[in-house]
Amino acid sequence: xxxxxxxxxxxxxxxxxxxxxxxxxxxxxxxxxxxxxxxxxxxxxxxxxxxxxxxxxxxxxxxxxxxxxxxxxxxxxxxxxxxxxxxxxxxxxxxxxxxxxxxxxxxxxxxxxxxxxxxxxxxxxxxxxxxxxxxxxxxxxxxxx
Numbered sequence: 001x002x003x004x005x006x007x008x009x010x011x012x013x014x015x016x017x018x019x020x021x022x023x024x025x026x027x028x029x030x031x032x033x034x035x036x037x038x039x040x041x042x043x044x045x046x047x048x049x050x051x052x053x054x055x056x057x058x059x060x061x062x063x064x065x066x067x068x069x070x071x072x073x074x075x076x077x078x079x080x081x082x083x084x085x086x087x088x089x090x091x092x093x094x095x096x097x098x099x100x101x102x103x104x105x106x107x108x109x110x111x112x113x114x115x116x117x118x119x120x121x122x123x124x125x126x127x128x129x130x131x132x133x134x135x136x137x138x139x140x141x142x143x144x145x
Contacts, residue, residue, distance in 0.1 A: 009126025016120035023113025
């Protein structure tokens with residue numbers, strides 16, 4: 001290939017390598033942040049329910065996003081019911097927010113990773129050296145492989 005084409009190949013290839021690294025870093029960071037936020041949300045909900053005196057069995061049920069039975073609701077006083085409902089709603093909202101954030105950031109990272117990979121392949125095709133056979137009489141060129 002001519003020098004200009006090889007230069008264009010390097011101009012495509014080098015940023016693509018950084019794009020692939022950035023995409024992989026973004027996907028990894030999204031997964032780590034999602035699990036950390038989910039763990040922190042559950043822990044703060046547990047602390048809030050413990051402070052209100054909610055029994056452990058009911059706490060586990062709320063943290064697992066299970067519907068409380070009428071027998072469990074009967075065990076709670078008005079303040080505890082209010083805390084359980086607040087915690088349940090806030091946990092659900094936080095999980096939705098975490099899911100939306102992970103989808104947006106993870107999707108953007110996956111798009112950058114995929115498009116950088118395709119760009120890297122294109123750059124590599126322009127940069128790599130190719131063996132060719134050239135006819136001495138007519139100057140026709142064919143691939144050597």
